[in-house]
Amino acid sequence: MKARYRRFALIAGGLLSVALASAFVLDAFRANVMFFVSPGEIAAHRAPASQRFRLGGMVERGLLTHDVDGRTVRFVVADRVASIPVVYAGALPDLFREGSGIVAQGSLGADGRFHADEVLAKHDEKYTPPQITQMMREAAAPSGVRK
Structure with a gap:
């Protein structure tokens, strides 16, 4: 019977430790949220x-x-x-x-x-490097046709 209470105390202590650590982490996130x-x-x-x-x-x-x-x-x-x-x-x-x-x-x-x-x-979101534009054109073209 004593082993059962000891096991219960260890599990409860572990859960309490996890909950406390989670509370600290969430508080740190809240402090840094903008x-x-x-x-x-x-x-x-x-x-x-x-x-x-x-x-x-x-x-x-x-x-x-x-x-x-x-x-x-x-x-x-x-x-x-x-x-x-x-x-x-x-x-x-x-x-x-x-x-x-x-x-x-x-x-x-x-x-x-x-x-x-x-x-x-902020930079212009419409800019696309020429290499990416060329790759997108090639991917959109029907197979065997190059522009």
């Missing part, structure tokens, strides 16, 4: 107010300004629904241009502006 939000979601007040998040959209043309300090940049990120002013102090990526897609990481300030501490420029 939400992706569009300007339309911010305008609809669906953005996390107290957390850092990623803002994604297109940089509006004609609204990019540089402050006199030469480091701070102000621009507007928009989607089809709304636009959000962004303030960023730092070097912009090489692919950053007006009219291009970006993802900015930071938080929404009390002034209604998104204060970014990192800006990532």
Whole structure:
């Protein structure tokens, strides 16, 4: 009878250890999760107010300004629904241009502006290397016919 209780205690202890380890792992994931939000979601007040998040959209043309300090940049990120002013102090990526897609990481300030501490420029999704284009053409052509 004593061996049965000992076995039960070992199994219960093992399950408790697994549950505790899982709780620690899930808590670490939760701490590192960053939400992706569009300007339309911010305008609809669906953005996390107290957390850092990623803002994604297109940089509006004609609204990019540089402050006199030469480091701070102000621009507007928009989607089809709304636009959000962004303030960023730092070097912009090489692919950053007006009219291009970006993802900015930071938080929404009390002034209604998104204060970014990192800006990532998205490359054009339509680009396909010539080698891939050629392989796709060959795969789509009927057998025995080369273009």
